[in-house]
Amino acid sequence: MDFACGIGMVSRELAPYTKQIVGIDISQGLVDEFNSRVNxxxxxxxxxxxxxxxxxxxxxxxxxxxxxxxICGMAYHHIQDIAKTTQTLAFFLKPGGVLLVNDMLDVDDITDNFKDLKKQADFEHVVAHKHGFDEPTIRKVFEDAGLVKFELNIIAKARYHKFPTKIFIAKGTKPEA
Incomplete structure (x- = not known):
């Protein structure tokens, strides 16, 4: 499953290595574009x-x-309740299945300056826009969802708007039955 799949950029990259991919999104327009590109x-x-x-x-x-x-690529910062979402995603894993989430680490520069960014762009009313997460928060939501073998690794440096940040990938496994 590609959760919060958008138009399917991640799915298309993974397709050669899978038997089946099901993209999930809350936007019908993005789902339609995903399916058009698949076709x-x-x-x-x-x-x-x-x-x-x-x-x-x-x-x-x-x-x-x-x-x-x-997988959930660069979407957790748009999700209002990541604990509930992680619990839901864990429900859809087979025993031994793996949840992979990549997103931004919370970096002090973003935290300190995000208030200024909010003044420039009033978009919080449309969709949640968190400015990153720390490792203990992600670990907790994974463990609270029943996932084990938690790992979090920094995979890249990036800029979120004008602020430097780091991109992580977190991994958790649903225990075998």
């Missing part, structure tokens, strides 16, 4: 597709599909 590549919906849904983590959702890997 233009000559792939079938059995190989890759996106659906517009607000997942709840309950039996019957997504036709009871469970996943070996769930």
């Amino acid at each position: 233009n590549q000559g792939l079938t919906p059995d190989e890759m597709k996106a659906v517009c849904v607000h997942l709840k983590g309950v039996e019957g959702e997504l036709d009871n599909l469970k996943f070996d890997v769930i």
Whole structure:
């Protein structure tokens, strides 16, 4: 599963290494664009597709599909309640399945200057815009969701608007049954 898949940039990169990818997003427009691009590549919906849904983590959702890997690329900072979202994503993992989340670390320069950025762009009312996370926060939401073997690694340096930050990838595994 590619959670918060957008137009499918990550999914298309991973497609050659998978049997099936299901993209999930809350924007019908992005899902439509994802599926259009999949169709233009000559792939079938059995190989890759996106659906517009607000997942709840309950039996019957997504036709009871469970996943070996769930990825969420650069979207956690847009999510209001990452603890609830992580719990929901863990629900969709097979035993032994892995959740991979990459996003920004919280960096002091961003924290200190984000107030100025908010004055320039009034976008908080549309979607959450956090300015990064610290390792203990991500570890806690993964562990509270029942995931084990937690790892967090810095994979790149970047700029968030004008502020330097670091990009991490966090990994957690659903215990074997």
